[in-house]
Amino acid sequence: MGSYWSAHESEECPCCSLSVKIIRMRNLRKADLFSQTDCYVSLSLPTASLGTLRTKTIKNCKDPVWNETFCFRIQSQVKNILELKVYDENSVTKDDLLFTILFDVAKIQLGETVRLAFQLNPKTQEMLEVEFSLESIPVPPEKLVTNGVLVSREISCLEVLVDNRWTKKEPSEKDFLFSVKGSYEESQALSLGSSHRPAEPLEFHYIKYSLSELCVALAEKQPHFCLCTSAEEKKDGLASLTIPLDSLPFKEKVAVAKDETINLHVKSNDWSRNSDVRLGFDLCMEEKNFLQKRRKFVASALKKALHLERDLQDHEVPVVAVMTTGGGTRALTSLLGNLLGLQKLALLDAVSYITGSSGSTWTLSHLYQSADWSHKDLSRPIGEVRRHMTKCKLSCFSLENLKYYDKELKLRKQEGYQISSIDFWGLLLEKALSDGKNNHKLSDERRALNQGQNPLPIYMILNIKEDYSLSEFKEWVEFTPYEVGFLKYGAFIHSEDFGSKFYMGRLMKKLPESRICFMKGLWSNVFSYNLLDAWHSSDPTEKRSLRCTQHRTVDVEGDEPSTSARNHELETYLVTPECGIIGIIRQVLTERVMVSKFYNFLKGFQLHNEYLQSKSFCIWKDTVLENFPNQLTETAEFMCLADTAGYIDISYPPLMRPERKVDVVLHLNYSSGSQTSPLEEASKYFLKQGIPFPKIHLSEEEKKNLKECYIFEDTETPEAPIVVFFPLVNDTFRKYKEPGVERSPAEMAQGNVDVSSSFSPYCLHSFTYTEEEFDKLVELTSYNIQNNKHLILQALISAIEQKTQHKK
Numbered sequence: 001m002g003s004y005w006s007a008h009e010s011e012e013c014p015c016c017s018l019s020v021k022i023i024r025m026r027n028l029r030k031a032d033l034f035s036q037t038d039c040y041v042s043l044s045l046p047t048a049s050l051g052t053l054r055t056k057t058i059k060n061c062k063d064p065v066w067n068e069t070f071c072f073r074i075q076s077q078v079k080n081i082l083e084l085k086v087y088d089e090n091s092v093t094k095d096d097l098l099f100t101i102l103f104d105v106a107k108i109q110l111g112e113t114v115r116l117a118f119q120l121n122p123k124t125q126e127m128l129e130v131e132f133s134l135e136s137i138p139v140p141p142e143k144l145v146t147n148g149v150l151v152s153r154e155i156s157c158l159e160v161l162v163d164n165r166w167t168k169k170e171p172s173e174k175d176f177l178f179s180v181k182g183s184y185e186e187s188q189a190l191s192l193g194s195s196h197r198p199a200e201p202l203e204f205h206y207i208k209y210s211l212s213e214l215c216v217a218l219a220e221k222q223p224h225f226c227l228c229t230s231a232e233e234k235k236d237g238l239a240s241l242t243i244p245l246d247s248l249p250f251k252e253k254v255a256v257a258k259d260e261t262i263n264l265h266v267k268s269n270d271w272s273r274n275s276d277v278r279l280g281f282d283l284c285m286e287e288k289n290f291l292q293k294r295r296k297f298v299a300s301a302l303k304k305a306l307h308l309e310r311d312l313q314d315h316e317v318p319v320v321a322v323m324t325t326g327g328g329t330r331a332l333t334s335l336l337g338n339l340l341g342l343q344k345l346a347l348l349d350a351v352s353y354i355t356g357s358s359g360s361t362w363t364l365s366h367l368y369q370s371a372d373w374s375h376k377d378l379s380r381p382i383g384e385v386r387r388h389m390t391k392c393k394l395s396c397f398s399l400e401n402l403k404y405y406d407k408e409l410k411l412r413k414q415e416g417y418q419i420s421s422i423d424f425w426g427l428l429l430e431k432a433l434s435d436g437k438n439n440h441k442l443s444d445e446r447r448a449l450n451q452g453q454n455p456l457p458i459y460m461i462l463n464i465k466e467d468y469s470l471s472e473f474k475e476w477v478e479f480t481p482y483e484v485g486f487l488k489y490g491a492f493i494h495s496e497d498f499g500s501k502f503y504m505g506r507l508m509k510k511l512p513e514s515r516i517c518f519m520k521g522l523w524s525n526v527f528s529y530n531l532l533d534a535w536h537s538s539d540p541t542e543k544r545s546l547r548c549t550q551h552r553t554v555d556v557e558g559d560e561p562s563t564s565a566r567n568h569e570l571e572t573y574l575v576t577p578e579c580g581i582i583g584i585i586r587q588v589l590t591e592r593v594m595v596s597k598f599y600n601f602l603k604g605f606q607l608h609n610e611y612l613q614s615k616s617f618c619i620w621k622d623t624v625l626e627n628f629p630n631q632l633t634e635t636a637e638f639m640c641l642a643d644t645a646g647y648i649d650i651s652y653p654p655l656m657r658p659e660r661k662v663d664v665v666l667h668l669n670y671s672s673g674s675q676t677s678p679l680e681e682a683s684k685y686f687l688k689q690g691i692p693f694p695k696i697h698l699s700e701e702e703k704k705n706l707k708e709c710y711i712f713e714d715t716e717t718p719e720a721p722i723v724v725f726f727p728l729v730n731d732t733f734r735k736y737k738e739p740g741v742e743r744s745p746a747e748m749a750q751g752n753v754d755v756s757s758s759f760s761p762y763c764l765h766s767f768t769y770t771e772e773e774f775d776k777l778v779e780l781t782s783y784n785i786q787n788n789k790h791l792i793l794q795a796l797i798s799a800i801e802q803k804t805q806h807k808k
Helices: 285-305 328-344 359-367 379-389 399-415 421-433 442-448 516-523 531-538 580-590 677-689 700-704 745-751 771-786 789-807
Strands: 010-013 015-026 039-045 049-054 065-075 081-088 096-104 113-121 126-136 142-146 150-152 155-166 174-179 187-192 202-207 213-218 240-244 250-257 260-271 320-324 353-356 456-464 475-479 483-486 491-494 501-503 506-509 552-555 573-576 596-599 638-642 664-668 710-712 722-726 736-738
Touching (some): 015 081, 081 126, 187 202, 285 789, 320 328, 328 359, 328 379, 328 664, 359 421, 359 456, 399 421, 421 516, 456 516, 531 580, 710 789, 771 789
Parallel strands (some): 353 456, 664 722
Antiparallel strands (some): 015 065, 015 126, 039 081, 113 126, 142 150, 155 202, 155 260, 174 187, 174 213, 213 240, 250 260, 456 638, 501 506, 552 573
C-alpha cells in the first residue's frame, strides 16, 4: 500500500507578512514587593516559526514603552494564534510569567493596520497596546491540501554540504551542530576534520514559506574558536553562523579558526513527495470494498434467519455491529461465549463490525489470526483460551521469561520505539495468554477480510495529555487492519505505519510494525490514569474537573477589529497562571506515572483557519483545548494513549461515524460495577455531541433486577442505531441450561454463576480461572445470546423496515 493523498480539497493560497509592533504597557502591576516590574514581552507564533522573539527589558517601570516591531510570514488559510507573554525579569530566579494573551491573527485583514489595547484588568486600567499590520508578499501561492480541519503545507528539502579546506597539515577534529528550527530533523551534528565524515550532504525538511534559518555552531564549548563569514572574529567567543533560508543558495568559504577554513554549500529544493496520511472523514477504499463483499454474507444470513421469501436488495441490507466493553479476562472469556451464541444462531454472518477495547481486544486479536474464524467451530479457539486461562501464571515471572522480556524490550528500543512499562505489560499478556512469541501483527488481519468472510474488527483507545485529566482532554483513536486514525481530525495512516515517524503527512522514518502483544498491552493500558481520572471513575456522574487546578482563562474585552464577529475567528483570551501552591496541587493530581508514547503522525500539520466550522470536527469536539489550537495534538511530538475505561468503558465511537451508517448495535457489556452505566453515559455523551443515539430509560427498580436483554431505539430519529443491550447478568440461566430446556435438580449447581457480587471469581484483577469457572462463564454468555434470539431478530426486522421505508 503506497502513498495516498486525500480526496479532499487542494488549493493555492498566498502567504502574507504580519508585522507586530509592541508599543507599550499602561498601569503595569507590581510583581515585587519593593520595586516596579522589570518587564519584557515575548512573542510566539508556532504556525510561522517555532522560535520565540522578545522585546528588550525595561526595568522598574509601570508604564514601559518599547515601540519594537517583529515580523512573521503567515499562511492565511491556517489558524494563526499569536501568543504574547508578559514577564517580570529576575536576575537570579526564573522569570515570572504575569499573563499570556492569545490573539487570533484572522482578525486582521490584508492591507490594514490595526492598533489594539488589550485590557488586562478593567479595575486598574492595566493594558497592553499592540499594532498589527498585514501585507501581501511577492512569493508564488502555496499549494495546500486540507480536509477542512488539518492543513498540509509545502515542504522544501535543504541540503548542506561541507568540504574541508584546511591549511594546517594536521587539522584538529571539531564537532559542529547544524540546526533548522521547526524542521523535521531539528539539528544534526557533523564532525569536521574527520576521515569518517560522510560525503552525503545533510538534509533538513521544513515548511517552504516559513522564515527559517540554518544555524551552525560549535557543538563543544571552545571559546578560542570562531565561525564567521568575515575575517573579523566574534568578540563574545560564541562560534556561530546564521543563514536565512530565503537567501539560498549559499556558497562561501567560512573561517572556522585561525588558518582553518571550510567550503560551505547550502541549497534548497521543493520536496513534492505525496502524503502518507489520508486526510478525509470518508471510509478508506479498502473498507468500502470490504463492505461491498460483506453485504453478500449479511444478506444471505438475514434471509435464512428471518425466513425471507426474497433476496434483500443492497439498500435494504442493514449494517449490524457488535460493540464490546473492557473488563480484563472477564471480557476475554465472555466475548467468546457471546460470539459462540451468535454462531449457534447462525447470525455471525449478519455482523459487519466488531469493536473492542481493553480485555475484549485480547479476544479479537486471538480470533483474527485465523483467516476464516467465524466459519469454523468456535470450540477450538475457546479451548485454546481455556487452556491458558486455567494455567498457573507464576511461570510468567521465571528467570528465563524475565530474560526474554529484557531481550524483547531492548530489541524494541533498537527499532526506535519509546519503551515503557506498557510494553512489559504486553509481553506479560503474551506469555500468560499464548504458548510463546507470536509474530502476528495488526495488518496481518487483512487476510481475514479479503473476501468479506468475517466482520471488520475495530480496536478503540484514547489519546490523552499528560497534564490534563480525561474529562478535560481525550481524543478517540481507532485501529483497524487497514488504518489507524483520529476521528476528530479525519487523519488516517496505514496500520503497518503506526509508530513510525511522520512530518507534515510524509512518512520520514519507517519503524517495524509492532507485534500484536505490544498492541494488546497498549489497547488495555489502564496504568496511565492520574488521580483526577481515578476521582472521576469513582463517581461516573461527575465528569467535571477541579476548576481550582486549571489556568484562569477569560475573554479579553478590548477594542477588537470590527470583523471579529465572523464565526471562524476565535476570541482573544487572557490566561493567568495559577499561583504556586495551586500549580503544585495540579501537578500532583494530573501526574501520569506510566505513559505509553508513540510518535505522533499528525506532527507538522496545522489547523485550518475555519477548523471549528467543520461538522465532522465538531461532533467529536469535547475537550477544554478546542479553542486553543496551539495546544492540540498536531503540535505534539508523541501521542499518549490509554484505555477508554478511564472515561467511559465503551468502544462505540467508530460505529457512530456517520460514514459507517450503522443500523443495529449489539451492546455486549462486561464492565465492573453498574452494568447500565456505560450505556447511559454513552447515550448522554452522544446526545451532547449531537450524534443520533437512543435515549436510555431504565428505572432504579429495573437496574436492580436486570433482564438479559433490552432494545432501545429512537423512532423519531432514523439515523440513530437500534441498540440491543446485553448486560452481564445471570437471570434465567439459573433454571435453564439451554433456551426452553429446564435444569434437572442435579444440574442446578451449574446454573449458579456469580458475575455481580464482590466475591465473584470474575473480578477485574482475577487472571486465572478454574476450568469450571471458565466453562460456566462461556455457557452463561452464550446462553444469554441464544435465549434472546427473538429480540435480536426483532431489531433486525425493524432495521430492514426502516431502510426500506427510507428508500421509498
